[in-house]
Amino acid sequence: MAETKQKQCIAGLEADAPAHHQLCEMFWTLGPAFARWTEQCLKGNGKSPQRVRLMAHLYKNGPVKMGDLRTELGVTATCITALVDQLEAEGLVTRKPHKTDRRATLVKLTRSAEKQLEGQCGPFKDQVAEVFASFSGDEQKRFLSLLGRVRAALTEQGILK
16 A cells, blocks of 8 residues: 555656646646746846736736735745836836725836837747647647636635636
């Protein structure tokens, strides 16, 4: 029995491992690898995937509380503070007190940042999406549908909003 449990812990993507264990291993491998891929795509222009995601979230949603940004990006409070500090120093975001919650700070994109995103988001996403080029359009839609179900499960668990 102990040998079986040990095998389950060290099993990776072997064909005889249960499919749900293979999926876990695949996500654990692909998540960090995809993050490295996006970083490589941004290399040389002084941006990080976290910065782009933060700015894109603000662009889409308008001013957002720092705590909500932390949750959305899945980073620590220290990390979100450092990201916002850096963006603020570059004139890309502003901070202002929340109108009804004195403990909260709202972060807002500047017009300069909005213009920057409008010109760069599409090309950046096109470059990152090259990793899916070997999938047909129908395969991409099916994959997206399945990942939507994973997202729904994580939302149901309170992990995502």
